[in-house]
Amino acid sequence: MTPIEPVPFVTPERPRRTVATRLGTLLPKIVLAPSFAITLVFVYGFILWTVYLSFTRSRILPVYDLVGFDAYYRLWSQPNWYMAIKNLAIFGVLYISLCIAIGLFIAILMDQRIRAEGLLRPIFLYPMALSFVVTGTAWKWFLNPGLGLEKTMQNLGWESFKFDWLINTDMAIYTIVIAGVWQASGFVMAMFLAGLRGIDGEIIKAAQIDGASNTAIYRRIIIPMLRPVFLSAVIVLAHMAIKSYDLVIALTGGGPGNATELPSTFMYSYTFTRSQMAVGSASAVMMLMGITAIIVPYLYSELREKRS
Amino acid sequence: QESVEVLHWWTSGGEAAALNVLKENLQKQGISWQDMPVAGGSGVQAMTALRARVTSGDPPTAVQMLGFDIKDWAEMGVVGNLNDLANEQGWDKVIPAALQEFSKYDGDWIAAPVNVHSTNWLWLNKAALDKAGGKAPENMDELFAVLDKFKEQGITPLAHGGQPWQDGTLWEAVVLSVGGMDFYKKAVIDADAEALSSDTMRKVFDNMSKLREYFDPNFSGRDWNLSTALVIEGKAGAQQMGDWSKGEWLRAEKKPGEDFVCIRFPGTQGSVLFNSDQFVMFDVGEDKRNAQLKMAAAVEDPAFQIAFNTVKGSVPARTDVPDTDFDDCGKKGMKDLAEAAASGNLAGSLAHGHAQPSSVKEAVFDVVTQHLNGQITTDQALERLPQAVASAQ
Amino acid sequence: MSFLEIRNLTKKIGSNEVLKNISIELEKGEFLVLVGPSGCGKSTLLNAIAGLMPLTSGQIILDGQVINDLHPSKRDIAMVFQSYALYPNMTVEENIGFALEMRGVDKVKRKEAIRDVAGTLQIEHLLDRRPSQLSGGQRQRVAMGRALVRQPRVFLFDEPLSNLDAKLRVEMRAEIKALHHNTNTTIIYVTHDQIEAMTLATKIVVLRDGAIQQVGTPHEIYSRPANLFVADFMGSPAMNMLKGRVVTVDGARRIAIFDNTVNVAVPASVTVDLAEGRDVILGLRPEGITDESLADPAAGSVTRVDAEVALVEPTGSDTFVTAKLQGGTFTARVRADVSVAPKERFTFLFNLDKAVVFDPVSKQRLS
Amino acid sequence: MSFLEIRNLTKKIGSNEVLKNISIELEKGEFLVLVGPSGCGKSTLLNAIAGLMPLTSGQIILDGQVINDLHPSKRDIAMVFQSYALYPNMTVEENIGFALEMRGVDKVKRKEAIRDVAGTLQIEHLLDRRPSQLSGGQRQRVAMGRALVRQPRVFLFDEPLSNLDAKLRVEMRAEIKALHHNTNTTIIYVTHDQIEAMTLATKIVVLRDGAIQQVGTPHEIYSRPANLFVADFMGSPAMNMLKGRVVTVDGARRIAIFDNTVNVAVPASVTVDLAEGRDVILGLRPEGITDESLADPAAGSVTRVDAEVALVEPTGSDTFVTAKLQGGTFTARVRADVSVAPKERFTFLFNLDKAVVFDPVSKQRLS
Amino acid sequence: MSAASETVSAGSARTARIVIYGLLFLLAAVYLLPLYVMLTTSLKSLAEIRGGDMLALPREPSAEAWVKAWGQACIGVTCEGIKGYFWNSIKMVVPAVAISTVLGALNGYVLTKWRFPGHKIVFGLMLFACFIPFQAVLIPMARVLGVFGLANSTAGLVFVHVVYGLGFTTLFFRNYYEAFPDELVKAAMIDGAGFFKIFWRILLPSSGPIIVVTVIYQFTNIWNDFLFGVSFSSGAESPMTVALNNLVSSSTGVKEYNVDMAAAVFAALPTLFVYIVAGRYFVRGLMAGAVKG
């Protein structure tokens, strides 16, 4: 081996920290700083601004005179708001649990060494790619008793078939659930599929040798092992449920009556169409508080766990 | 080059074609037209976009707007001033006072009215009506009788689209029919709590419940034009809707009097509930002001008024436009408007933002829609209506 | 008939023949160790026995019954995986009890059995923990416990100690040995580690590229390797392989090595006739080449060789000396406190009793 | 002044003192091996020397210059990581050349240097592959190449061979030794493996819980461990630790072991005065207890002990015999072909020359 | 213990396969229905749509609606179809995705490989930002854009999407880099590479899977966004979704459902394309870090 020239070695004059080394240690923070600053201003600054507005009498545009809790009194005296909260509870619970159940079910089916996986995967995933601005009309037709499923079934000879949830005040919220599940369950499927693929094959072999049947393996070993995926899925879905807006607007516009009002549509309509910006802000504050209650414990546990 | 930027929600074929007249007129004067269409929900999204534009300090030149929204925006001090132009062209004389109510703020002209719609119309399929006896109904009872006949024919008696604003449009027509103009003014314009929970109002809601039974099962969430189509195709007998509905008939190449009949909603003959699309001129600064004024002038140009309103189904916002180019329904509309204005039977439409600010309007919609959809009873509606209105004020 | 018999087992994955015509017989209570380089098919063979993958051809006969098509859960075989494969969502107790639960053993009995096993493995205090809260050595014991609790017909161990550090390894090795001793179960054990293989096995199978190279007791494998591969694979440092040629000196057949400069007696184990002039390879393990003081006084045939020392590696307990002579190097094991330094000359004692002779062409041992 | 001097180095992570007041001096060209149980702070110390983590207190002086605050890229130190840390997205060539590229060495020279190193390590044919296409041993060599190409002032190796199988390990060990021999660079090397430590080091540092236990040559560490921990940690099987008591027999100080049934001469290395009746621990490595044939003829003080054999572990090259006597067990190393079986009695030769004596309370060696 | 002699019969295995495939294809058909409706409707004539069955195949398929949607349909007073808006969306999506991905990657890099006290709080705050309802930020954002002179421009939209995409991109990359060996960074440091060199030469080239996930996620979200588009852009500058909305939800006039559907399919094409082409890598990328499974 022929030696290569020793590379000139930089000797700092002083053993103290030079500007260069100090800059070196600061650089990562400098890189992170813009993103963090942006987040502080555009998220937390705006949240504070919204909180402030909720204490004003803003109507069509923001005004900045404080009037106390007036907007909150108004908010909590709106039957619409209670309806929105009740709907969110129904929608949230069903949406999250159905997405997870269906997503997991399909993921398990897809995990059985399916030949056509390359063909099927995009079919389950594509609804996530489409906005409801795009699919809303198709869904509206499909669920409309006069045009869609009901009519098709009746044309096919099943005269007594009835599916009128879209226009039924008691059932309309479930049509939102159906469309929502259609859209998001494929994504959840992908998450579960990734989780399933990540499971060590030896563990399954071990379970077989321990005498477990296939159902026992899924029930006792695999599904419990997917716990972190469940958690991620719940968080992702919860945030989509809370933010759901397009879905409702495209499908029912909040109707019939206010049967499908959600906090997000409530907030939008009070802020922008009903010229009650303060009430809208108050509802936004309530939503943020709800989200905080869900997310912060999750973040806390997630970031703590890393320590060990 | 000078230009105007116009925010509107007239995105469909006919209206856009009519707007083109305005655009071309301006282009001839060397002013380019930047189109800013925002469709959907009768201007809901447009108002959101407008808020964003105004907040960012860059408002569009002119914005299509209705009734009380104009007042709200004027109050924010972000609109321009058209006094010079209006004085020069004598708008005070040719534009009805009821419209000026909205076109002016604190005595200053701020908007150029485009048209006058009236909402208390009933549209009937002529063939179906003939089968049902041929006589146009003149009060609620006759209406129910006709609807019953339609039912016997096996068609949907009343085509209605279940969206809050359509429910509201129907409701205000019933209010006017049941209570008359004085009651309408008291209950709707003055939002008198007593009137809102009176026995008359109970009758209104009872009638609404009754009408509900003549809808087809698919009414919920349906766009109004689809309902109109049902009537056109003879699948339904009648539709209560504003005069913009006529555009659909015309486009389907149907003739007033031959294929369809336009009448005032039974019981509201002689009264007109109106709404008026206006172009509100925003405060855009001196450099764009010239173009803005030219646009305002072009809007009030009789040629444009005729071209636009014949397509849209509405009547001109100026009283000095001849009715020669209009069809029977149009002529009737112009005549009704003039008479109602003279007799004091002209009032703003609630459903279209000319009776109350949008907060109150939507509060009323909430109650009306929930009642119509059976979520609340009439008793509850009567109790809740004054509350909702009060809390929205 | 043997307790476990593998007959002409072949396994192809794709076009790759991972196991080639494997036949093994095993008596009840035997401890079979599979050794071989990485990728030679050891895990595949275990998986085949456990029923975790279908065979291409051949038969596996357990206790007189062909089990080729029997589902793994019905074979009554326990397996300890290299990665332990503990169920991360279950506590140690549940892990150990899972197999019993699957077999419908009732709760009370299960608890008792778990306590017993945990006692043996000294993990009673860990029963409520989850695998993620255990150290490597503790996990290993739980994996073992999961197998032990069942008293299966056969135990399979796939490199169960490879993740442990040296100290723990020695301990666990002793425990496995004790287990086998006390329960007298049949065990098949895969390892990379020569010491493990030598100390645990009653029988060793050496695999290479899916084919069996040799089957025998540890002593046979070590002292009489069937071919060059086995000789080289077992033992560290590896066996010295010296090129030699058969010569006749004073009428006796001898083997000349180091370019004919040294000739040594033909090892007693070579009973075949070696033709004069025949090329051979003489294999002699490092401990067969020593200094004077370490030489086996009982050795029958010893040759002294003077050579120049190239490298001295003291390991504490011994010193390995690599020396050069006439185009060949060899490694010797000398007493730790012998004084020897590179470049010096040193006298090595070659103990020919321990030597083996291979054919350089067929690579087989001549005997 | 030494080439590399570490002075009173302390490192806290959180409240945990990972390195406690470490001081080490190293001359140019020395080969320092760090050993110690898992988690004792070996990697942390290497990282500190490389500048990959800030120190809590203390100084690192390289070639007369305090380098505490010097950025890793400026220290001119090369490091081979336990996990190799090859850049997965680069070819072997790019991996090896990366450091030169970062230093602005031009392309032609770089290529030349890479060829040279690749030649030495015999990986020329792999230059275009990516790390994922290499075997463990090949990866190891690339990692080495990445360090070698630079000719740094100090090499740091963090358990570079721990992922390799036994065979490759022996080979690579030899290569590292040759590298050190040929280039005479300064090397600091972390390992778990006793053989590696013994054969490579010129100096060994034994760490435990972040504190130095002993510094010395391999021979010192092995033969004269400073305390019980070092004695137990180095060597496999571990040193036998026998409880003893100082007695006087025929006017001479001796040490009684196995409940006073056997007494042995005090090892020559013990020069301190042992009071009569004092409790001690007598340490004797397995190779210090042998059968007759293996005994060191030069040994000065040998005691014969008859004991019952408990366990026989033949490893091929040797046989380890564990025997029991009066409340104590010990492990002896006997010749591989000695015939010995459990339950038999056997005569062992204790070579007291090799014994060391510890204080049972302070755990320090007495000498 | 003796094992019951029970063999896995080939027959029952085959039935199981048939059931699995049957279920999967049935589910796939259900998932495809809306797309099927959109596609068939876009190929039908208006008359056929009014009179016919929604699920029926078109009797006389015609691409007329497609041609019209792309180049002729009227949106406001201009009748040039949606093609212009299509490019608007592209102009918005590409920089927004690129910038938010790069920033997210850098943030993830700093938060995992250059940790500093408080890094968890910084990350927690950035992550929480993913969950704020966008309706709440419209007005203040409009003000800020106005002040910066970005109001009503593609640049402004890009900015908004970057700001509100940062939380997710940072999350994705952080989780991915968390599993990336620290040794590689240390090795590169010792080899003499600096902060950016290490990122550019070592981490980024190995980030393929997570870049795929991030890009897909951001691309779909930004492409499909309507709220920001309608609020912060106007007229000819509008993104696709706004134009589509103008086309399909105009309140008066004849609804040309076939044109609407064709336009909707056009609007969905890029995202569909992305999911179909990169679906496999999506699952792989999720495996590689975004989901901790």
Ligand SMILES: Nc1ncnc2c1ncn2[C@@H]1O[C@H](COP(=O)(O)OP(=O)(O)OP(=O)(O)O)[C@@H](O)[C@H]1O
């Ligand atoms: N799924 C597979 N597809 C193709 N080849 C495979 C597959 N699994 C294993 N092999 C091949 O089969 C051979 C044997 O693999 P096996 O795991 O049995 O080796 P092993 O002896 O256990 O090695 P190790 O000691 O490294 O664990 C290897 O060459 C491997 O490449």
Ligand SMILES: Nc1ncnc2c1ncn2[C@@H]1O[C@H](COP(=O)(O)OP(=O)(O)OP(=O)(O)O)[C@@H](O)[C@H]1O
């Ligand atoms: N980031 C950290 N936070 C807290 N403690 C740490 C951290 N890194 C290391 N330690 C602790 O520092 C001690 C020394 O760790 P180090 O990695 O130096 O051990 P090691 O001797 O290299 O062990 P091994 O042989 O297992 O590699 C350990 O007890 C470890 O738990």
Ligand SMILES: [Mg+2]
């Ligand atoms: Mg294996």
Ligand SMILES: [Mg+2]
């Ligand atoms: Mg370490």
